[in-house]
Amino acid sequence: MVEDDAFLEDHQSRARCIRCGDEKFQPYHRCESCRFEPQNDDLVKSVYLSVWRYEDADKQAHWAEALKVLTKDEIVHFTFASEEMKRLHTFVGDLVKTGGRHFWFVGIPLIAAIMGLTWAVFAKTF
């Protein structure tokens, strides 16, 4: 897997905006050029046009180079293979679910801690 802070070589792309074809850092980021923020099916397409499409490092590197070579016009009119879309749908769905689980295990205890702290301060003040 490509680490979040790992930069690729000059001749590689991490992700491209499916709306305007501009380069971006992560598939789920809002595009800085056209302000497009992909969701649902568009997010799956965005993952398709990013190195996150593959988990295998060699495939990632190969795809990163292919992504760099595609023109903006080719990106905007890219033909998404339906089998690959299906596969990525499951992959992205799992990621979203994992993210949701993250909220329950990290988000809720964090909110509870903040509320507890606020209450403690509040109780002391009054």
Ligand SMILES: [Zn+2]
């Ligand atoms: Zn864009």
